[in-house]
Amino acid sequence: MTSDADTETIAARMTCDSDVELARLLATHAGVILLRLRKGKRVPASRLKADGDRRSHDFLTAALAKLRPGDAVLSEEGADDHARLEAGRVWIVDPLDGTREYSELDRDDWAIHVALWENGELTAGAVALPGLGPTLTSELSPRPRPAAAQPRILVSRSRPPAYAETVAEKLGAELVPMGSAGAKAMAVVRGQAEAYLHDGGQYEWDSAAPVVVARAAGLHTSRVDGSPLRYNNPNPYQPDLLICRPELADPILQAIATAK
Ligand SMILES: Nc1ncnc2c1ncn2[C@@H]1O[C@H](COP(=O)(O)O)[C@@H](OP(=O)(O)O)[C@H]1O
């Protein structure tokens, strides 16, 4: 098992000039720490969730402090330092997205998010999906996607939007529950679903890295009223999100507007 001292040593040894490569390395390594932490664990779910959040957060923030000392950090697990509002570069990280699923030992729908915001825009990011496949980054290129006979719309397992069934009916789509914003967004990037719809509560760290990777893959990303997603706001609460194949954006947004 990786100890806190080990993770500090790893962070201290890392070097990296490219921001996107750094995001990939950090998210991937945090995933290794999290996989090791839960391997063979027979501890209460609440303890695994708390330990996972803390260990991953400590690793990511120690590495960023060493490798990008001038940058600000907004992390789900850290105190929000409003100095970030004056900073030109802010790392927006979710050390463990899908914490609930992480504590269910047979599930893989959880993720680590590392994104970089620079002067108003998300510019780089990575989403690690330990146990599911390689870390996806904002260096992806759009790829051709064959039309799906019946669109699959991913929604939260525990908190799907109240109007999701109405939207699915209108589009002749199937609703598929899955944990983690990052896992859902990357399932769309990987062609395993056509859309990810969320409403009712979320924060910037839940979507920043998934959104910058999804945009690089050529997908539509917006609020559910079609307005743009903006990051590094004074209040990081960002309650809703649509990520989908571009040709489905207008039909889904129209169906949401009618159903809400
Ligand atoms: N109504 C809500 N209010 C606040 N956060 C929410 C939320 N619904 C989902 N989220 C957050 O969005 C992420 C994905 O959720 P879900 O798996 O339900 O789709 C989770 O992040 P964390 O696991 O990082 O806390 C979850 O806490």
Ligand SMILES: [Mg+2]
């Ligand atoms: Mg999250």
